[in-house]
Amino acid sequence: MDKAKLWVISVLLWTSLSLPSSLSSAALPLAAQTVPVPAAMQTPPDSNSIVQAPSFMEAVQQWMKQLSAEPGYSAWKQATWSGYSLGPGTHGWIVLIQSDGRDAGYMVIHAADPANPNKYQLTEYGSGGKPLFSLQTLYRSLVQLELIHSTYTVQPWYVNPLYALWIVESGGTYYYLDAITGESLPIGQLDLLQKNTDQANAADTSLLSEHTIKQRQAIPSFDPYEKLPWIQGVPASFSSFTELQGELQQQRKLTYTTELYQTKIRMVAAVIGFHQWSNNEAFLLLEQDGHRAIPYSFLSQSGNLFRSSP
Numbered sequence: 320m321d322k323a324k325l326w327v328i329s330v331l332l333w334t335s336l337s338l339p340s341s342l343s344s345a346a347l348p349l350a351a352q353t354v355p356v357p358a359a360m361q362t363p364p365d366s367n368s369i370v371q372a373p374s375f376m377e378a379v380q381q382w383m384k385q386l387s388a389e390p391g392y393s394a395w396k397q398a399t400w401s402g403y404s405l406g407p408g409t410h411g412w413i414v415l416i417q418s419d420g421r422d423a424g425y426m427v428i429h430a431a432d433p434a435n436p437n438k439y440q441l442t443e444y445g446s447g448g449k450p451l452f453s454l455q456t457l458y459r460s461l462v463q464l465e466l467i468h469s470t471y472t473v474q475p476w477y478v479n480p481l482y483a484l485w486i487v488e489s490g491g492t493y494y495y496l497d498a499i500t501g502e503s504l505p506i507g508q509l510d511l512l513q514k515n516t517d518q519a520n521a522a523d524t525s526l527l528s529e530h531t532i533k534q535r536q537a538i539p540s541f542d543p544y545e546k547l548p549w550i551q552g553v554p555a556s557f558s559s560f561t562e563l564q565g566e567l568q569q570q571r572k573l574t575y576t577t578e579l580y581q582t583k584i585r586m587v588a589a590v591i592g593f594h595q596w597s598n599n600e601a602f603l604l605l606e607q608d609g610h611r612a613i614p615y616s617f618l619s620q621s622g623n624l625f626r627s628s629p
Contacts, residue, residue: 370402370412374437375428378528379414382426382441389594390537391446391610394418402428405477411442413452413475424609425450427477431527441526443480443602447609452477452498457485460501464494480613481579481586481621499608505583524614526600534595536567540606543574543589546627554623560601560615563624567593575605577622590624 369375379400387395398418405411410430416423424446431438449456452475461467464487471489475498476482483498495504543549555573557563567573573590588605594612595601602612 369404369436372436375412375439378428378439379426381528382444383416385531386424386444386446389532389535392424394423394446398423403475405475409477411477413477415450415453416446422448422450422453422455425452427451427480431525439528440524441528442524443611443613445609445611449499449608451483451611452485456499456501457496460485460496460503461487464503466494479617479621480611481577499611504580506580523617524600525598526596527598530596530598530600532594533597535592536564537592537604538567538570538572538590540591541572541589541627543576543587543627548627549574549576549587549623549625552625555626557619557624560595563615564593564595564601572627574625574627575603575618575622576625586622 379402383395383398383400386392387398395416395418398416400414400416402412402414405413405427410433412428414426414428416425424444426444427442428439429442430436431440443451445451457473458467461471466487466489469489471487474486474488476484476486477498484504485494485496485498485501487494487496495506496502497504555566557566567590574587575590576585576587578585586607588607588611590603591606591610592604593601593615594604601615603615603618605611605613
């Protein structure tokens with residue numbers, strides 16, 4: 320993807336499949352109605368066109384129906400959704416799920432084959448009130464940075480599940496915000512960001528809309544900072560997902576951790592289960608300001624799992 324090319328998205332004019340017209344402040348969750356909404360900006364005319372494609376809509380509805388039957392996703396049963404492009408050249412889109420006017424989760428979808436506009440794959444997904452690329456999280460960050468009444472541009476940047484962020488530019492100054500927490504990232508300039516993300520493994524899946532979840536396991540959430548096995552412990556080694564699956568089925572506590580941005584940030588998350596789909600694609604369920612389902616094949620190459628001591 321051409322990650323160096325900045326583009327401007329609108330934080331208001333995002334296409335809604337459940338609401339044909341553009342979202343207004345009245346359509347946002349109640350918490351956002353008490354304060355001014357970020358100013359609209361010019362959106363590339365074709366950035367959201369794919370979201371209106373019947374095949375894309377059908378794929379989203381299929382995945383929503385499948386996931387709504389899973390623990391933690393029941394709010395998706397009566398939910399609406401909206402989405403926007405993750406940038407030129409990415410062939411990717413973020414889909415935000417809303418239930419009763421509030422965020423309930425997200426999906427990241429990519430073209431399975433850029434040459435085939437009717438085939439899509441699910442890259443990652445999650446549930447909870449703080450989804451990836453939430454406009455509410457972005458809004459709070461802009462308020463904290465005192466940019467909400469300034470002139471600024473906003474770009475979502477998605478390389479893979481570990482490198483997902485907002486790039487905000489105002490008056491020649493760049494701000495890099497984590498797409499989950501909205502926190503400022505320790506990145507000084509764009510070329511440093513490129514240097515970090517160019518070497519990041521891409522999360523590539525084969526999960527299509529016709530696939531279903533054939534096996535799942537839920538583990539109670541726990542605090543991965545309680546015993547800190549990942550500080551001085553030895554990473555757990557699994558020869559295959561089947562071996563890891565057996566351990567999770569025994570309710571063993573595992574913590575996933577990895578270092579990002581040239582070791583400036585350490586991501587730590589409790590493993591709270593897995594989903595295995597009918598194409599044998601396995602997603603680990605992580606607790607990170609909500610539930611995140613990320614392909615195990617990607618996580619196993621990008622970080623380590625640690626067992627919690629009894």
